[in-house]
Amino acid sequence: MSILTKFTGKNTNQYRRSAFWSYGVVIAGFILVSAMNSAGMISNSLQGQLVPICAYIAMAVSLNLVVGISGELSLGHAGFMSVGAFTGVIAATLFQSLPFLWVKLLIAIVVGGLFAGLAGVIIGVPVLRLRGDYLAIVTLAFGEIIRNVLNVIYVGLDEKGLQVATSMEGIHLSENGSMILNGPMGATGITKLSTFFAGFLLVLFTLFVVLNLVNSKHGRAIMAMRDNRIAAESVGLSATNFKMTAFVTGAILAGMSGALFALNYSTVAPVKFNFNTSILVLVFVVLGGIGNITGSIISAAVLTILPEALRQFSDYRMLTYAIVLILVMLATNNPQMKMFLSGLSKQVKAVFSKTKVYHRPQRAEEKGGAE
Amino acid sequence: MIPPLLMTAAAPLKDYKGHSLLPERDAEQRPVLEIQGLGIDFGGLTAVNDFTITLGPTEISGLIGPNGAGKTTVFNLLTKVYQPTRGTFFLDGKDTAGMNTVQINQAGIARTFQNIRLFDKMTVEENVKIGLHRDIHYGLGGALFHTPSYYKAEKRAHDRALELLDIFDMADFASAPAGSLPYGAQRRLEILRALATGPKVLLLDEPAAGMNPSETSDLMDTIRKIRDTFKICILLIEHDMNLVMGICEGIAVLNFGQIIAKGTPEEIQSNPQVIEAYLGRKKEA
Numbered sequence: 001m002s003i004l005t006k007f008t009g010k011n012t013n014q015y016r017r018s019a020f021w022s023y024g025v026v027i028a029g030f031i032l033v034s035a036m037n038s039a040g041m042i043s044n045s046l047q048g049q050l051v052p053i054c055a056y057i058a059m060a061v062s063l064n065l066v067v068g069i070s071g072e073l074s075l076g077h078a079g080f081m082s083v084g085a086f087t088g089v090i091a092a093t094l095f096q097s098l099p100f101l102w103v104k105l106l107i108a109i110v111v112g113g114l115f116a117g118l119a120g121v122i123i124g125v126p127v128l129r130l131r132g133d134y135l136a137i138v139t140l141a142f143g144e145i146i147r148n149v150l151n152v153i154y155v156g157l158d159e160k161g162l163q164v165a166t167s168m169e170g171i172h173l174s175e176n177g178s179m180i181l182n183g184p185m186g187a188t189g190i191t192k193l194s195t196f197f198a199g200f201l202l203v204l205f206t207l208f209v210v211l212n213l214v215n216s217k218h219g220r221a222i223m224a225m226r227d228n229r230i231a232a233e234s235v236g237l238s239a240t241n242f243k244m245t246a247f248v249t250g251a252i253l254a255g256m257s258g259a260l261f262a263l264n265y266s267t268v269a270p271v272k273f274n275f276n277t278s279i280l281v282l283v284f285v286v287l288g289g290i291g292n293i294t295g296s297i298i299s300a301a302v303l304t305i306l307p308e309a310l311r312q313f314s315d316y317r318m319l320t321y322a323i324v325l326i327l328v329m330l331a332t333n334n335p336q337m338k339m340f341l342s343g344l345s346k347q348v349k350a351v352f353s354k355t356k357v358y359h360r361p362q363r364a365e366e367k368g369g370a371e
Numbered sequence: 372m373i374p375p376l377l378m379t380a381a382a383p384l385k386d387y388k389g390h391s392l393l394p395e396r397d398a399e400q401r402p403v404l405e406i407q408g409l410g411i412d413f414g415g416l417t418a419v420n421d422f423t424i425t426l427g428p429t430e431i432s433g434l435i436g437p438n439g440a441g442k443t444t445v446f447n448l449l450t451k452v453y454q455p456t457r458g459t460f461f462l463d464g465k466d467t468a469g470m471n472t473v474q475i476n477q478a479g480i481a482r483t484f485q486n487i488r489l490f491d492k493m494t495v496e497e498n499v500k501i502g503l504h505r506d507i508h509y510g511l512g513g514a515l516f517h518t519p520s521y522y523k524a525e526k527r528a529h530d531r532a533l534e535l536l537d538i539f540d541m542a543d544f545a546s547a548p549a550g551s552l553p554y555g556a557q558r559r560l561e562i563l564r565a566l567a568t569g570p571k572v573l574l575l576d577e578p579a580a581g582m583n584p585s586e587t588s589d590l591m592d593t594i595r596k597i598r599d600t601f602k603i604c605i606l607l608i609e610h611d612m613n614l615v616m617g618i619c620e621g622i623a624v625l626n627f628g629q630i631i632a633k634g635t636p637e638e639i640q641s642n643p644q645v646i647e648a649y650l651g652r653k654k655e656a
Contacts, residue, residue, distance in 0.1 A: 056429050209515050216514035216521065217500070217507045224501045231439050231488035234450060236476035245511065271553075341629050 019211045021294045030200045043309055051306045054199025055261035059205040060284035062253035065210050068291030070246035071226030073136040075278050076143025077254055082273035083119045084255025085262035089187040093180050099179050105193040109259045116255020120248040128243045149271040155181040157244030186269030187280040194264040204261050206253050222246050403428040403571050403604045408458035419628045427461050429600055431605045433615040436625035437648055440498045442608045443485055451475045481570035484562040485577050491550030498549045498560055499532040502567025531589055535563050535633050554581045575607040580612050593619050
């Protein structure tokens with residue numbers, strides 16, 4: 001808990017209000033990008049980034065469920081993404097004879113989600129007994145374990161069915177057979193199924209699930225556990241159950257985005273989902289504001305585009321990236337900036353809602369800060 | 372004549388004559404809480420020892436004693452925040468040995484805390500709804516996809532939460548963050564959250580702390596009202612003697628972890644041991 005409690009802590013009402021913004025940002029973003037795309041205003045390199053952006057947004061939102069709403073610092077989220085990615089690829093290959101692309105994609109995403117959820121259950125049972133820093137360390141370890149396991153998994157497919165082994169020699173394919181997973185080489189020869197529209201739908205689905213969960217009795221219990229464990233147990237809520245709900249839901253959503261991500265490329269290696277990717281997604285969450293869903297969406301989109309946009313800085317690209325991160329954090333933590341943003345969002349809301357905006361006394365407003 | 376409050380239950384599960392604080396109307400009924408020789412040691416220190424009382428199903432009783440006497444430790448033992456070193460207690464005739472905090476609440480004991488433990492950033496209504504959690508019936512599917520059963524159950528929970536808030540006239544603050552309430556109101560909200568879990572026994576840890584005399588007097592009426600409406604047993608720790616003497620039917624006095632006196636408010640007020648524990652011994656001439 002330690003560092004997190006200070007930053008987290010929105011209540012259901014605030015989430016209900018920000019749900020409007022979350023959906024709004026995603027739909028507006030999709031319409032804008034689609035329009036720009038059809039007008040030919042989007043470069044080739046950015047076009048290639050559209051699906052990964054959707055996948056990263058879904059990753060950031062699902063990690064925010066674990067880190068922000070449940071208050072557990074998980075450093076192995078990319079592990080679930082990789083489970084979803086590779087099981088999704090296998091499912092897509094198994095069902096490649098099906099007629100419609102979107103049916104195959106749907107099956108792959110669902111299978112990816114289910115297997116990642118299973119991994120979430122297996123990892124969650126031991127991990128969620130730990131608290132704070134220990135939980136962070138163990139999730140980090142599990143993320144790496146998943147990647148290392150995937151490094152030695154070889155999967156081939158021929159007319160007799162799937163063959164799974166821990167080395168190349170263990171697989172004996174007939175002439176028509178082909179390899180799906182090649183250990184450290186990862187999945188090769190993937191048929192590209194993901195589209196920007198599918199990514200958009202997945203982001204909407206992720207938002208739908210996370211925001212609904214937050215606005216339910218389970219969400220209240222999860223947040224109660226985060227805010228005051230002793231009090232939550234005193235009213236008969238068992239900590240592990242609800243932490244598990246959040247953790248496994250987060251894992252399922254990460255697996256789904258993993259499947260979407262993998263099916264956008266022709267090859268994907270396990271190394272793609274290493275510790276750096278976990279941290280990258282955590283950076284999206286922290287920069288967007290822990291517990292702030294809309295913030296996660298925006299920061300995931302911006303920070304995925306940013307390294308591409310900074311290409312002109314060539315060697316100084318990552319340096320510039322770091323400086324931009326620091327500047328954004330300074331700016332968003334500035335009290336005057338917060339005041340300005342909260343004032344702005346109040347005015348915009350007043351225009352939209354028509355109802356009179358309730359103004360709290362000045363002192364309460366200063367404490368509140370930006371949403 | 373035997374004072375009514377010291378009468379033992381007609382048919383107690385365990386014969387603990389002379390340990391009861393049951394008021395007359397509860398004498399014929401099975402006691403809701405039978406605490407038998409409860410004790411805990413922290414290292415070499417005995418914090419509570421041989422704590423034995425019996426509480427009737429609709430009784431209001433008080434636990435008093437000087438600071439550090441072990442009153443809150445008794446509450447922590449009754450809610451299994453600490454597992455007792457010795458003894459056990461029966462809730463509605465059921466042995467609670469081996470239960471944890473969550474199970475104790477589900478079995479029917481709810482509490483408030485001396486240092487308030489609300490969910491500060493959540494609204495007043497949400498705090499009550501968290502207490503109602505097990506009364507809201509829909510599964511995880513309903514929660515994730517907001518099925519009709521979700522809306523039905525949430526609507527019921529909303530109505531029920533407002534009903535509960537009405538007990539303390541707090542319905543107007545339903546959507547305010549709990550942390551923004553004044554101190555006294557936070558204490559009242561904590562009582563409501565505990566009440567929402569549908570307990571048989573309500574443990575109040577210094578409910579009147581930080582309240583002014585008129586608030587305290589309102590609180591006394593409300594505690595009686597809660598007892599009459601919900602037909603539950605209330606055990607409270609309190610330093611405000613006006614409140615304790617005003618509403619408690621039986622009082623147990625704790626000093627250095629031991630019960631030194633039990634009885635009606637009148638008996639306690641004139642008990643020389645109690646006076647000694649609070650004021651010290653007069654130097655013998």
